[in-house]
Amino acid sequence: MFFSITVDAAVVQRWESVRKLAEEAVKAVPGVQSAMVALTAERRPGAAASPAQAPSAPAAAHGHRQGQGPVGVPGVTSIIAVASGKGGVGKSTTAVNLALGLRDLGMKVGILDADIYGPSLPKLLAIREKPQTIGGTRLKPIERFGLTVMSIGFLIEEETPMIWRGPMVMSALTQMLREVEWGTLDVMVVDMPPGTGDAQLTMAQQVPLKGAVIVSTPQDLALIDARRGIAMFKRVNVPVLGIVENMSMFICPKCGTRSDIFGHGGARHEAQRMGVPFLGEVPLEMSIREASDAGLPIVATQPDSPHAAAYRAIAANVRDQLGPGGPSKAAPRIVIES
Ligand SMILES: Nc1ncnc2c1ncn2[C@@H]1O[C@H](COP(=O)(O)OP(=O)(O)O)[C@@H](O)[C@H]1O
Ligand SMILES: [Mg+2]
Numbered sequence: 001m002f003f004s005i006t007v008d009a010a011v012v013q014r015w016e017s018v019r020k021l022a023e024e025a026v027k028a029v030p031g032v033q034s035a036m037v038a039l040t041a042e043r044r045p046g047a048a049a050s051p052a053q054a055p056s057a058p059a060a061a062h063g064h065r066q067g068q069g070p071v072g073v074p075g076v077t078s079i080i081a082v083a084s085g086k087g088g089v090g091k092s093t094t095a096v097n098l099a100l101g102l103r104d105l106g107m108k109v110g111i112l113d114a115d116i117y118g119p120s121l122p123k124l125l126a127i128r129e130k131p132q133t134i135g136g137t138r139l140k141p142i143e144r145f146g147l148t149v150m151s152i153g154f155l156i157e158e159e160t161p162m163i164w165r166g167p168m169v170m171s172a173l174t175q176m177l178r179e180v181e182w183g184t185l186d187v188m189v190v191d192m193p194p195g196t197g198d199a200q201l202t203m204a205q206q207v208p209l210k211g212a213v214i215v216s217t218p219q220d221l222a223l224i225d226a227r228r229g230i231a232m233f234k235r236v237n238v239p240v241l242g243i244v245e246n247m248s249m250f251i252c253p254k255c256g257t258r259s260d261i262f263g264h265g266g267a268r269h270e271a272q273r274m275g276v277p278f279l280g281e282v283p284l285e286m287s288i289r290e291a292s293d294a295g296l297p298i299v300a301t302q303p304d305s306p307h308a309a310a311y312r313a314i315a316a317n318v319r320d321q322l323g324p325g326g327p328s329k330a331a332p333r334i335v336i337e338s
Helices: 009-028 091-104 166-178 198-206 220-235 266-274 286-293 306-322
Strands: 002-006 036-040 076-083 109-113 142-144 147-151 185-191 211-216 240-251 278-284
Touching: 002 009, 009 036, 036 166, 076 091, 076 198, 076 220, 076 306, 091 109, 091 147, 091 185, 091 211, 091 240, 091 286, 091 306, 166 198, 198 220, 211 220, 211 266, 211 306, 220 240, 220 266, 240 266, 240 306, 266 278, 278 286, 278 306
Parallel strands: 002 036, 076 185, 076 211, 109 147, 109 185, 211 240, 240 278
Antiparallel strands: 142 147
């Protein structure tokens, strides 16, 4: 059973004990196999940020022990974030296809949808069932296309008009990291919420990240946001594994003419400027959108397409960036010209 308690964002920490008690109480009801309770808050226009949300005081968030860095997830070798300065640039699409690309390199891969504003894995992977429980206390993630999947969308309805903030985000995130039976994973790909606000910063600090992949479209406006994203991860000492340029170019399906709708090469240039790796580019392509929206990610369902190859090349670069201590020394190296 999942439910949320809506509280005033300013006093959320006082509710943590209530959240725990509610969870225990519901678990004790005969017939209930397991219970997960999350704290949520509605954003009041103009409401001041609570101190707990300020980047200077993230240690107060649930699941974090004062004075220590984030704790790893047992069995999971590397956790990487896929992030973007703003929404709609193709972050989730990239996260899913990157995860599948890593799978194709021989790794055991999980994907965690932490996008509190718009969880999209239920749709991108056509997952309608709710996760089962194990032993009444832990959640069993969903398996799809060889990926182990958990989404904040499983815990809260997509239409819920709530903005999750600071510590509330942490309570849900901590549950998804620690109360889910992830098993043994080489890589866990985390689809982060877009933007570089306090919630994102706190999250980047709380999840034990090996590195971050920044997704951007090529135009200046998106790149300014990407720059902020890179700065955010640098600030919390998370290595930036590199930038992916999405919607890099458009090839007209009718006449074959190439148009650079958002420009082209902007992200590559920006990566050079900022001294971070450029991981590859993905064209703006109708079949990518259609496959995504149908819950049939292109790397899984059209593996021979050039777009799947582009994602696999990006995955190989990510794997290389994770370094020799990284997840899969034994996996074959695939080099694909983009
Ligand atoms: N390379 C691409 N070509 C065509 N459509 C794309 C591409 N990447 C993403 N999209 C589409 O753009 C929309 C937004 O992508 P999504 O991955 O949900 O972005 P975000 O997670 O950044 O908000 C979706 O409809 C998706 O199918
Ligand atoms: Mg998304």
